[in-house]
């Protein structure tokens with residue numbers, strides 16, 4: 239990877255971190271409502287995996303902690319922020335909010351609140367790729383907790399039997415809300431669990447984007463070559479609470495400190511400095527430009543955008559321009575006695 | 576025009592739609608090699624292959640979800656669930672995903688799936704195989720719910736459902752698969768909206784859907800013998816409800832019976848009565864009467880089962896009650 243790509247990647251991760259932290263602030267100002275799940279600390283996973291995918295071509299789907307996945311997949315940051323604000327210009331026209339970012343124009347097929355629900359949806363996207371005979375793949379990002387849902391087992395089985403081109407990315411941040419993984423999960427190494435379905439898998443450090451990219455390259459190559467699904471697990475940590483109301487009281491300060499040292503931005507920034515790709519000053523300048531971009535462009539767009547019109551409340555329930563041939567009404571002559 | 580069985584009508588619709596569009600696939604348990612529990616896909620595996628007639632494992636929630644995901648990427652899956660009772664296992668992907676994806680994406684994503692399933696009592700299948708549950712789906716925004724009463728609608732509504740861009744739930748009935756009826760030889764589409772007056776009358780409106788239309792028709796025959804002219808209205812679609820046709824019929828007859836095979840609480844009948852009150856309360860000459868199942872899980876014992884599920888005589892008795900003839 240050349241220096242300019244490395245700089246771009248670092249800037250992207252700084253951007254994602256600032257995006258999340260800025261939405262935290264907007265939430266505190268009550269400009270964002272509902273549930274807000276932040277990705278701070280896990281940036282290397284989505285950034286690294288999707289860097290190696292063909293965003294806009296491959297399908298991407300995930301859970302409710304979805305802002306960064308959407309951004310890296312190609313959803314415009316302005317629209318994602320506007321969605322958090324519930325605005326008409328948002329990714330989902332203000333109808334979805336933080337947990338339901340959609341951008342089908344770049345094949346980002348949504349964030350979903352029901353833990354484990356995206357597993358089968360991802361396999362279905364993959365089934366469509368296979369049916370169309372393209373070399374597209376579907377990439378499904380989910381947490382460690384999701385693997386205890388029935389959909390995990392049902393979908394792994396079908397994806398394996400049908401050799402679907404789907405990459406399952408497990409972001410193991412050790413917790414499902416306040417429940418630590420050993421307390422809920424018999425086999426804590428998640429990559430081992432898919433052995434039951436004969437799916438190849440591996441486990442890697444999710445804090446170091448170089449490791450993530452290397453591992454993702456192999457996994458994606460496997461899936462794209464038509465050999466069926468792959469399950470890749472990244473060990474990571476969320477720096478903030480599960481959502482806004484969570485104070486992390488169940489985590490030890492020592493554990494948090496250790497993982498804060500393994501901050502993906504620090505690890506990558508440090509490496510680029512050591513390799514003389516960037517200086518401390520360059521990074522500070524990068525942070526400043528990100529801050530300005532988010533403030534002056536992204537947040538400003540969200541703040542200035544209009545709210546959806548209440549008259550449009552019923553819009554988007556069903557296809558609003560249905561073909562009368564399929565929908566009706568029944569013509570008088572068609573009624574029979 | 577040929578007379579064919581309900582299952583044959585469904586099979587023909589599958590066959591035509593599979594031939595029409597390569598993006599159409601069928602998925603479900605035992606639908607391929609085995610030809611389908613109700614024969615509704617028989618022979619199609621041989622014709623279209625394992626890639627398009629997909630035998631699934633017993634994983635209702637996830638194979639429905641796979642169909643939904645595939646539909647978001649341009650496919651048109653027809654998902655068979657062997658019995659509506661098992662559809663309860665797929666409620667997460669059906670109700671939390673399929674029904675909501677268009678809305679929560681602000682209209683940017685859609686999932687044009689068709690889910691077909693029989694809902695109704697057959698013969699002594701007992702509580703876990705006799706649920707009807709139409710009322711649950713009809714209360715869910717973002718879905719279309721239709722209830723073909725015979726081969727023509729079973730054929731033509733399935734075809735429309737495949738073409739339509741919304742998720743469509745087709746509720747069939749265990750006791751109707753062998754029912755015969757005329758279906759034109761020429762390709763025909765039947766609309767997914769609109770109630771139908773299946774028998775015109777002037778004295779009382781009998782409203783049914785799915786199998787209960789046949790109870791209403793049988794009751795109407797008996798009423799005719801007694802000199803009463805009953806109008807029979809098939810709702811056809813439970814979501815959306817065709818308020819106009821209901822209103823017009825009630826304004827004509829001023830008396831209504833609603834026959835449903837399901838339990839009454841928060842049910843089809845309660846919804847239809849609300850519609851009538853909202854649309855044409857002053858047209859009513861008598862209190863509407865609901866004919867419905869007993870408020871119990873469906874029993875196994877033959878006599879108890881018969882007592883739990885409404886029949887044509889129950890509809891007749893209800894009609895006589897609204898007519899003030901008892």
Ligand SMILES: Cc1ncc(C[n+]2csc(CCOP(=O)(O)OP(=O)(O)O)c2C)c(N)n1
Pocket residue numbers: 303351352353354380381382383384385411413414415480
């Ligand atoms: C079906 C379902 N059950 C429960 C919840 C409540 N819930 C939301 S997130 C969550 C924990 C999920 O943990 P994990 O999969 O590890 O993801 P993480 O939040 O750590 O990214 C729970 C229990 C839900 N949203 N959906």
Ligand SMILES: [Mg+2]
Pocket residue numbers: 381382383409410411412413414415
């Ligand atoms: Mg977790």
